[in-house]
Amino acid sequence: METVKAEQPDSMPQDLSEVLKEATKEVHTQAENVEFLKNFQKGQVPLEGFKMVMSSLYHIYLALEDELEQNKTHPALAPVYFPEELNRTPALEQDMEFWYGRQWRKEIPYTAATEKYVNRLRDLGRTEPELLVAHAYTRYLGDLSGGQILKKIAQKSLGLPSTGEGVAFFSFPAIASATKFKQLYRSRMNAIEMSPATKKKVVEEAQTSFLLNIQMFEELQELLPKNQENGNVSGKQELRKRAGDKGQGWTFTETPAQKPQQSLLSHSPLLRWILTLSIVATVAVGFYAM
Numbered sequence: 437m438e439t440v441k442a443e444q445p446d447s448m449p450q451d452l453s454e455v456l457k458e459a460t461k462e463v464h465t466q467a468e469n470v471e472f473l474k475n476f477q478k479g480q481v482p483l484e485g486f487k488m489v490m491s492s493l494y495h496i497y498l499a500l501e502d503e504l505e506q507n508k509t510h511p512a513l514a515p516v517y518f519p520e521e522l523n524r525t526p527a528l529e530q531d532m533e534f535w536y537g538r539q540w541r542k543e544i545p546y547t548a549a550t551e552k553y554v555n556r557l558r559d560l561g562r563t564e565p566e567l568l569v570a571h572a573y574t575r576y577l578g579d580l581s582g583g584q585i586l587k588k589i590a591q592k593s594l595g596l597p598s599t600g601e602g603v604a605f606f607s608f609p610a611i612a613s614a615t616k617f618k619q620l621y622r623s624r625m626n627a628i629e630m631s632p633a634t635k636k637k638v639v640e641e642a643q644t645s646f647l648l649n650i651q652m653f654e655e656l657q658e659l660l661p662k663n664q665e666n667g668n669v670s671g672k673q674e675l676r677k678r679a680g681d682k683g684q685g686w687t688f689t690e691t692p693a694q695k696p697q698q699s700l701l702s703h704s705p706l707l708r709w710i711l712t713l714s715i716v717a718t719v720a721v722g723f724y725a726m
């Protein structure tokens with residue numbers, strides 16, 4: 437007699453990591469297509485916009501990491517508590533100083549959408565800390581994935597030094613392999629004991645988290661001066677302009693954008709030879725004609 441296999445809900449993954457990935461696919465595409473990020477991917481990075489994103493991320497990570505710290509022994513959070521490897525606040529503090537100078541705490545913006553995001557994190561920390569796993573997933577796994585592409589684009593578009601100044605946020609020095617770390621993180625998420633009802637709430641919270649990020653980018657796009665909205669004034673141009681502007685209160689070391697351009701001749705010995713030969717030939721013809 438044939439045994440009847442237990443119904444395997446193939447189309448419905450059970451591991452939290454898989455459920456999260458599946459449930460946020462659509463909203464991830466939505467996030468990638470937000471105007472600011474679409475332009476960003478094309479290398480159009482307005483400096484003011486970049487600074488604003490970094491400031492918002494500073495506020496967001498400060499709240500997220502503070503709440504994770506406060507709730508680190510919670511059974512839903514302890515398995516994914518990786519402060520050494522993941523915490524972004526110290527790197528963002530460095531970036532803030534780079535972009536806004538020593539007085540950055542007084543200078544950086546705190547926009548309405550950022551405040552809404554921060555309030556959500558603070559509320560969860562107080563009332564439903566188990567849902568913070570959704571926010572940690574959305575941010576950290578995102579930073580370890582697309583974030584790495586964005587770092588290279590920012591460095592190139594803004595003419596930043598390859599040594600990482602201004603983009604410390606995107607580097608995870610305590611993580612040797614992002615791929616392996618993401619696997620570990622997923623397995624830890626899957627090990628969290630969770631009722632189906634809580635799992636459902638976590639998944640919904642991850643979608644909320646994506647939406648909060650989208651709103652942050654949309655608001656930022658609105659706040660950009662109109663001439664920078666679609667990268668008409670690129671970050672690099674803007675950096676050059678600001679580097680010469682003494683009143684802005686931030687220092688700027690020489691970047692590839694500011695290095696004097698070498699002439700074409702210094703790059704091409706062949707061109708130099710051709711030029712020399714033509715001069716000699718012209719002089720010779722001149723002598724002959726005399």
Ligand code: HEM
Pocket residue numbers: 453456457464467468473474476477573574575577578579581582583585646649
């Ligand atoms: C320009 C924008 C973006 C690009 C190019 C991008 C790109 C990527 C890529 C290539 C992956 C890896 C996919 C895979 O391993 O299958 C990824 C994963 C991810 N991204 Fe993004 N992303 C962007 C924006 C965002 C934003 C705004 C968020 C949320 C704040 C986000 C959150 C995530 C998360 C959570 C994952 C991990 C998915 C998983 O493995 O479960 N991404 N992204």
